[in-house]
Amino acid sequence: MTAIAVTIAGSDSGGGAGIQADLKTFSALGVYGASVLTALTAQNTLGVSALHEVPPDFVLAQMDAVYSDLKVNVTKIGMLARVDVIEAVAEGLTRHDTGPVVLDPVMVAASGDPLLADSAVDCLMSVLVPRADVVTPNLHEAARMLETAMADSETAMRAQADSLLKRGARSVLLKGGHGTTDESVDLFADSQGNVTWLRAKRVATDNTHGTGCTLSSAIAAGLAVGKDLDSAIRDAKSYVHAAIAAADGLAIGAGHGPVHHFHEIWSK
Template sequence: MSAVALTVAGSDPSGGAGVQADLKTFAAHGVYGTSVLTALTAQNTRGVRGVHVVPAGFVAQQLDAVLDDVTVHATKIGMLADAGVVAAVAAAVRSRDVGRVVLDPVMVATSGDRLLDPAAVAALREDLLPLADLVTPNVPEAAVLLDAEPARDLDGCRAQARELFARSGTTVLLKGGHLTGADSVDVLVGDAGELLLRRPRVDTTATHGTGCTLSSALAAQAALHPGAGWEQLADPARDYLQAALRAGAALRVGSGHGPLDHAFALREDRP
């Protein structure tokens, strides 16, 4: 049986983030991808122009249609847009077998556009976060989840990752890309303790969909290796992200923050 992953997220018509990035990432890992759309966005590499939220009842109907028929080994949850959609997704996670859950608490796009309203933030924090197996906030998102000021340095990230794990019981991968320094350092905190994941910072403007790509790579790894701990899965997922970031500039797609190259391995192997 093939490894199967599900993405529950918004659509990006420019192809670099959201469901499109998730499905490309699943395919790059050899994982069969399924998807449930929570929102339609009008966006490109320069920003978000509009968001059309899918009604919560239809999100639930999509989830039922997939899960009634397909065995899912891991689920990545991304943009949820409003509290009703959060509630519908949380109900499915509680009642259905969706495999291990990676929650990417998408709140603000790379361009700075707000993607989650305040009521949805509260619902995500209280209803969905404790159900996830792994949550992958960036520095601003961790601050929102904790109702605190954003961390200013690595020590602050470590403290906030520990606090978020203590409050939720969910393993935390706090992404340090918003900090400065030669290395980008992520903090993984869970039952196995604390682990720092360092990678050289990639000097590129092709960063559209970075968070989506990492969370979906983690879900793909979880689908492929159901018995492995997050401390074992995080490094290969980060390695994939690093390579996709390095290759993204060569795509020359868009005139803003261009996308990563999710299919870099195919292009490298091309004669």
């Protein structure tokens, strides 16, 4: 049986993040990818110049079309710009068998451009976070979700992960890629009390566009082929670390370039 993953997210016209990064990741990891677009961005490696939101009824129509036909193993959710789109996605999750849900609460592009309205954060927390099997915020996103300062230590990361669990998350992968130490340290914690620290040497490169999308999609791909969540997260972190390490082998744009999704395939 072919493993199938669906990404519900925004489009990055520059190809480095969003739907494009998700589909590249699925393909690189041997999973068939389908998509539901929630927004279109006019975007390149320098930033986002325009945003066009997909009407919520059309988001739901895409979900109905995909899930009514494909036997989906896992669903990854990324950029959802507005309250009515979040509510439409929640309705689609209720209607269909989506498999496990990986929620990446995309709020700001790598360039600093905002991608989620302030009014939508509370809706995201109350409507989608409790439905997800794992939520994957970075340090900035977790702080915004909790309306607090960004964690600046492992103790603070643990406290924020616990707060997200208390707010309804089943499990949390808090990504420390925006930290300043020599290591990129992520924290996985779940509602059963399990806590795992995941460490990797930080790669010196400016080409990290799409890392969050890629990581959450790699986790989804792992779940789609039958891995347990712990294995899917560990393997996804290894894949993304290698994609970042290979990013300078690409020459894409004049700003923050993408990670190298096909680093293993193109090198052969």
